[in-house]
Amino acid sequence: xPDNLLPAVVLGIDTPIGLxxxxxxxxxxxxxxxxxxxxxxxxxxxxxxxxxxxRAGDGTAGVVAQLxxxxxxxxxxxxxxxSETDINALNAERAHLQGYRLLFASAEAMALVLDKTAxxxxxxxxxxxxxxxxxxxxxxxxxxxxxxxRYPVVLKWADPNGVAPPLKQAGLLLDKxxxxxxxxxxxxxxxxxQAAGLYPLxxxxxxxxxxxxxxxxxxxxxxYLFQHRRLxxxxxxxxVSTVCQSLPLSQHMEQMRRSVALLRALRWExxxxxxxxxxxxxxxSALMEVNGRFWGSLPLAxxxxxxxxxxxxxxxxxxxxxxxxxxRAGLRxxxxxxxxxxxxxxxxxxxxxxxxxxxxxxxxRPGTRYYVHDWRDPGPLWADVTQMLWRALxxxxxxxxxxxxx
Numbered sequence: 001x002p003d004n005l006l007p008a009v010v011l012g013i014d015t016p017i018g019l020x021x022x023x024x025x026x027x028x029x030x031x032x033x034x035x036x037x038x039x040x041x042x043x044x045x046x047x048x049x050x051x052x053x054x055r056a057g058d059g060t061a062g063v064v065a066q067l068x069x070x071x072x073x074x075x076x077x078x079x080x081x082x083s084e085t086d087i088n089a090l091n092a093e094r095a096h097l098q099g100y101r102l103l104f105a106s107a108e109a110m111a112l113v114l115d116k117t118a119x120x121x122x123x124x125x126x127x128x129x130x131x132x133x134x135x136x137x138x139x140x141x142x143x144x145x146x147x148x149x150r151y152p153v154v155l156k157w158a159d160p161n162g163v164a165p166p167l168k169q170a171g172l173l174l175d176k177x178x179x180x181x182x183x184x185x186x187x188x189x190x191x192x193x194q195a196a197g198l199y200p201l202x203x204x205x206x207x208x209x210x211x212x213x214x215x216x217x218x219x220x221x222x223x224y225l226f227q228h229r230r231l232x233x234x235x236x237x238x239x240v241s242t243v244c245q246s247l248p249l250s251q252h253m254e255q256m257r258r259s260v261a262l263l264r265a266l267r268w269e270x271x272x273x274x275x276x277x278x279x280x281x282x283x284x285s286a287l288m289e290v291n292g293r294f295w296g297s298l299p300l301a302x303x304x305x306x307x308x309x310x311x312x313x314x315x316x317x318x319x320x321x322x323x324x325x326x327x328r329a330g331l332r333x334x335x336x337x338x339x340x341x342x343x344x345x346x347x348x349x350x351x352x353x354x355x356x357x358x359x360x361x362x363x364x365r366p367g368t369r370y371y372v373h374d375w376r377d378p379g380p381l382w383a384d385v386t387q388m389l390w391r392a393l394x395x396x397x398x399x400x401x402x403x404x405x406x
Contacts, residue, residue, distance in 0.1 A: 005030050005031070006077055006317060007030070008025050008030050008077060008080060009032075009033045009035070009067065009078070009080065011086050012035070013035065014041040014042060015296075016298070017299075018034065018036075018042070019372065021298070023374065025309055025310060026049065028310055030313065034046075034051075034053070035054070036054055042372060042380040045382070045383040047379060053070075060090075060092070063086075064090075064096050071099045077101070078100070079097065082294060084110065084161055084292070087293060088110060101317050105272075109267065114161060115158055116289060117133075119266070119287075120133065127258055129287065132149070132150070132203070133204075134201070136190065138197075143187060149186075151183070153179070153202050153203060154204075154238065155178040155201065156177050156203065157201065160174060160176065163196075166196050172193060172195065177239060179238070206277035206288075207279050208280060209231075209277070209278055210230030210233065210241065211227065211229060212241075212297065213252070213259045213275075213276070214272075216312060217268050218270075218316065220264050223323075224322060224324055226308070227252060228244045228301070229247055229278075230243075230244050232342055233342070241297045242334065244332070246327065247329060248329040252278070255276065266290070269316070270312060270316060275287075275289050275290070300331065300333035304328045305326070305327040333369045333371060334370050336373075343355060
């Protein structure tokens with residue numbers, strides 16, 4: 001093992017986020033063990049994965065037992081967790097994870113950033129603009145306030161993980177993000193939530209583009225900074241990034257200072273993304289949220305040379321210093337499946353022909369990379385394409401009763 005590197009265990013290798021961590025660490029000689037929910041997980045096909053496992057059982061107890069058994073086999077290791085659900089579950093079991101160096105935030109820190117209302121209050125204290133936000137206490141409260149809002153509005157939950165169980169019990173779906181064009185649509189959307197007595201935040205829509213600022217913190221100090229701009233999202237009105245571009249640190253530097261001040265005020269340790277909606281007309285950046293974990297566009301950062309998994313592993317795992325080395329600005333990264341879905345949505349709109357041309361041109365653009373495809377590690381792309389073809393064929397009329405093996 002080069003330079004006495006500890007093994008890394010990554011819980012959650014089904015998505016491009018987990019895949020990016022595997023690739024970033026594995027290329028540097030770190031033995032990476034990955035745990036997936038499904039046998040079709042992208043990370044299981046990576047050549048940089050030393051060993052892949054499927055999650056043991058459905059609950060936290062099975063995963064913790066699996067991690068303890070793995071520790072008996074490989075010894076001390078650094079533990080990465082991708083999803084907020086897994087981070088919260090593992091934080092509750094820290095006493096049973098001795099032997100692991102836990103590379104995710106504490107329960108107290110996660111609780112604060114998952115509570116958007118609390119995060120917004122801290123953000124305003126450090127000078128960050130927060131869009132006007134309403135937290136309805138009841139449908140009557142919402143009815144009295146909806147006329148004061150500027151439309152459209154965005155609806156999202158202050159603590160999605162906390163409300164998921166009671167919403168499910170009431171037979172209600174948890175929409176991560178929902179848009180309403182006017183007061184009537186807003187009240188119609190809120191009405192079913194009377195059954196649970198819980199309501200999402202209602203936030204005035206902010207014009208502009210998504211700006212993500214990524215920061216590695218330790219002891220109240222930033223150790224690495226990176227930022228990107230969202231070029232496309234799915235859904236197009238606002239959602240996950242499908243095409244994003246790395247930005248030089250010389251842009252939005254004052255906003256980056258505020259982001260660092262926010263994480264310092266939150267007493268944040270480790271990696272986080274502070275996400276804004278930036279309006280180039282007014283120059284104002286409005287806070288959307290703080291992601292207290294590895295973010296969806298992590299592949300862009302890694303492609304650009306901002307190796308956050310490796311930096312976190314060194315700084316918090318091995319307790320070695322890291323430095324702000326240059327990364328490549330202007331690099332684009334594409335998440336092809338949702339980007340293709342976005343294209344199909346906008347083709348019929350004004351400018352659809354230009355969107356189609358841009359979609360094709362990006363394949364030939366020298367500065368384009370991909371969330372999944374990497375010529376040095378082709379297995380995950382092949383697995384992804386095979387699964388998509390299987391699903392497409394399976395849904396064809398007359399094919400649903402027949403299995404096709406590839």
